[in-house]
Amino acid sequence: MNFKKLLGKFLIWRIRHIRTKNFVIILGGLIGVIGGIAAVTLKSLVHFIQISLSGLSDSFIYIFFPVVGILITALLANYVLKERLGHGITTILYAISKKSSIISRTKMYSRMLTSGLTVGFGGSVGLEAPIVVTGSAIGSNIGRLMHLNYKQRTLMIGCGAAAAISGIFNSPVAGVIFSIEVILTDVTIAAFIPLLIASVIGSLISMLLLGDDVLFSFDLTDPFLAGDFIFYLILGVFCGLISYYFSNTTQFAEKLMSNIKQPIIKAIVGGLGLGVLMLFFNPLYGEGYDTIKLILNGQASEVLSNSQFFADVSNEWILVGLAFLVLLLKPIATGLTIGAGGNGGIFAPSLFIGGITGFLFAQVNNLLDFGRTLSVSNFTLVGMCGVMSGVLHAPLTAIFLIAEITSGYTLFLPLMLVSAVAFSTNSYFQKHSFYTAKLIESGDLIQHDKDKQLLSLMNISKLLEKDLMTIQPQQKLEELVALVKKSNRNIFPVVDEENVLKGIITLDDIREIMFDPESQKSVIVETLMHRPPETVSPDDHMQEVMSKFEKTGAWNLPVIKDGQYLGIVSKSRIFNTYRTKLKRQQKEMGS
Known part of the structure; x- marks a missing residue:
């Protein structure tokens, strides 16, 4: 069987x-x-x-x-x-x-x-x-x-x-x-x-x-202090700004690589560029979780221990400066990797950038000695949550992920605060997340709008009506009348020998003269036709098509591709298809 x-x-x-x-x-x-x-x-x-x-x-x-x-x-x-x-x-x-x-x-x-x-x-x-x-x-x-x-x-x-x-x-x-x-x-x-x-x-x-060998985990050692509230609030703003920088820089690096059309050359150029960056800053190698673990365990001075150039640096301010350079370069490294043809995501890089942001924030404060020492490990973890929240536009995921990988909810309050502030700060500059921005811009993703979601499921090519009889501009009225007798439609597209749309004629345009024998012999179609109020492309999104219908008040619009007439799309057929899809969706939701 x-x-x-x-x-x-x-x-x-x-x-x-x-x-x-x-x-x-x-x-x-x-x-x-x-x-x-x-x-x-x-x-x-x-x-x-x-x-x-x-x-x-x-x-x-x-x-x-x-x-x-x-x-x-x-x-x-x-x-x-x-x-x-x-x-x-x-x-x-x-x-x-x-x-x-x-x-x-x-x-x-x-x-x-x-x-x-x-x-x-x-x-x-x-x-x-x-x-x-x-x-x-x-x-x-x-x-x-x-x-x-x-x-x-x-x-x-x-x-x-x-x-x-x-x-x-x-x-x-x-x-x-x-x-x-x-x-x-x-x-x-x-x-x-x-x-x-x-x-x-x-x-x-x-x-x-x-067993315990998960991708990333850490046991909290420092408590959350309510007196650090204002510092976490400021960190949230920084995380929102850094997440905005990360998204834009990563996309810029990807776009830069897209200018190279040959896949093999692109992979070599991008890979070598990434290798050069890693030669100076080894924390850019891979996901970066090992770097974050060192920082969390109080071993930040060892982050660059494998670097070919900075392994012997011990001055804390120089280390802060190098960490800041790593923060700036990580989005470029991520963009180069993906743009060159590699496969991976921005989830880990956003956590890495967030950890470096939190570390820098706490470390600079402690070095400047403002009178309050901040927990480097706590701020590193909360920074991870903040930048992830801003980049992914997923504040709850960021909160619970960090809470779970730290095996407790000690930092729940600062995680909530920084996640919310970072998300709000990033949203001020970027309405949509890294994942959804391009899809929403191209009309390929509609969120939280049932009407637009249903319209997005409809395709012009499947709504196209091709049963209309066409006529050429130089033909006589009597030939058009002959078509009227055969057709069950009241619209007649006027096309030339190359099927290019020149205009349309409706029954209303010829009603007064269509039965006049003299007019039938003398009047040519070209003098009767008029331009359609709008035309539709088969590549148009349905929201755009409906907008054209609303703007013109028309019930039928011709569909044109590369100047060629393909057929018409009618408002009535769109409504019928919309109703069918709505009923089907309601049935599926109920099942």
Whole structure:
């Protein structure tokens, strides 16, 4: 018996014996298991590569590691996997918004492989976004396999994302909140259960297979002091400004690399640029969590111990200056890595930048001796939360992630304060997050607007009406009357021999003369036609099309591409399609 027949029998049995809501919960658990294993596998792959290369890290050859990693990644992406990498979370949001939550099967393993190579060889990016893509792709494809509808498939994507974050950080609460805050825009109470199950199981798998060897963790040693409140408030503003700098600088570096069209040359140039930066500032190598751990453990002076140029620097002010340079250069390193063809995310870099920001804030205060000594470890952790909140526009995820990786809620109040202030500061300059800005600008993602979301699901090419009879400008009225007798439409596009639209004629334009024999013989179509009030392109977004209808008051508009007439789109057909999609969505939400 082949797989399809076996699956069909199972699905029939499932419909008879398991309610859909319960089945979705079961699938959430299954996705949690697979997502947790994927997170452990990715971390183990990176660890294996880094251990294998560790013997060469003391020589100048290590600056070529990023070139090798990015080059292999670019070759795999362009010639084997044949897919664009880019920012993973953006890819997921696009799939939910424009592809009915269908994610290609290759993404269940491609992002793990390519990000493992990129980060393992020193790429200055994080593993979180690739593993979220992997978990989301697993969720989407299991949903498709089990014949779930769009709403349920989207929930499975959220389960995969929650399991991935939970598994890689051992932070189940942050996994659920990240899924709700970043991936899913419309979550009901019933949807929480599968998300919780997936996130908890993802974390359990990570604990069983890795033990305490999670991506990043730290046990708090210093208490929170209420007297530090004003300092945390100021830190929040700094974190918001730094997150704005991070987003813009990273995008600038990516755009700079996009000017190089040849993938191989781009990988070599970007990898070498990254290697040169690492030659001077080794903390830029990889994700940067080792640097943050040193700072948290009071060993900030050892951060540059492996540097070829600054290993012997001991002056605290010089170290502060070098740390500030690392802060400024990290977004460039991240942009170079992604722009050159490497694979990774901005999750870890934003945490790294935040940690450096918090460290600098506390260290400068302590060196200047303003009369109050600040906890370097506490401010480093809270800084991580602040910059992550600003970059991702995910304040709750940032709060609970730092709370969970510190194994307690001692810093909960400053985390809440800095996260809120940083988010508000960044939002003043950037309305949308790093992940969503480009999608919203291009109209490929609409948040919190049901009307626009429904319109975005509609495609001009599927609404196109091609049953209108056309006529040429030099033809006589009598030939047009002959078309009127055959047609059941009252609009007649006027096109030339090359199918270029010249105008339109309606029955109202010819009603008074259409039965006059003399007019039929003497009047030519060109004298009767008029220009349409607007035209539509098949590439126009539906919001733009509806805007044209509202502006002109028309009920029908011609669709033109490269000057060629394709057909018309009518307001009535749009309304009918809109109503159908609305009913279908309401049905899916109720199921």
